[in-house]
Amino acid sequence: MLEWNQNLTVGIPEIDEQHERLVTMAGELDAAMRTDYATHTLRPKFKELLELAAAHFKTEEKLMEQYGFPGLAKHRQDHGAITMQAKEILEKNERDKPLPYMMGILDFVGNWLISHIQNTDREYVAYLKNSGG
Numbered sequence: 001m002l003e004w005n006q007n008l009t010v011g012i013p014e015i016d017e018q019h020e021r022l023v024t025m026a027g028e029l030d031a032a033m034r035t036d037y038a039t040h041t042l043r044p045k046f047k048e049l050l051e052l053a054a055a056h057f058k059t060e061e062k063l064m065e066q067y068g069f070p071g072l073a074k075h076r077q078d079h080g081a082i083t084m085q086a087k088e089i090l091e092k093n094e095r096d097k098p099l100p101y102m103m104g105i106l107d108f109v110g111n112w113l114i115s116h117i118q119n120t121d122r123e124y125v126a127y128l129k130n131s132g133g
């Protein structure tokens with residue numbers, strides 16, 4: 001289930017706030033897709049989610065740069081891969097592909113996002129904290 005919970009907290013307020021918005025929005029989108037088949041109403045939400053994710057990734061990458069986090073390149077790649085998947089959903093939505101297919105992808109991206117927050121993001125957070133950030 002795509003839902004925000006306290007276990008996802010990393011302890012940097014700005015990042016936690018952004019993560020919460022991202023996960024909540026992905027969850028809303030997931031729920032909307034299951035109940036509303038009017039795909040045109042979902043497009044603006046997808047776009048909003050993509051913009052939010054792009055802004056969040058930028059915030060993180062800037063922080064990692066600032067603190068000289070050695071895993072930045074790998075982390076950036078992961079952000080790029082999530083973004084690609086999200087863009088794929090948007091394109092499929094444009095071509096009006098069957099909704100179950102899109103839901104599957106959204107599920108995948110949502111889980112990926114959560115796993116990214118739970119695992120990958122913790123690596124740079126630990127580094128920042130050790131560096132006095």
Ligand SMILES: [Fe+2]
Pocket residue numbers: 019056060116117121
């Ligand atoms: Fe993140």
Ligand SMILES: [Fe+2]
Pocket residue numbers: 057060075079116120121
């Ligand atoms: Fe990240």
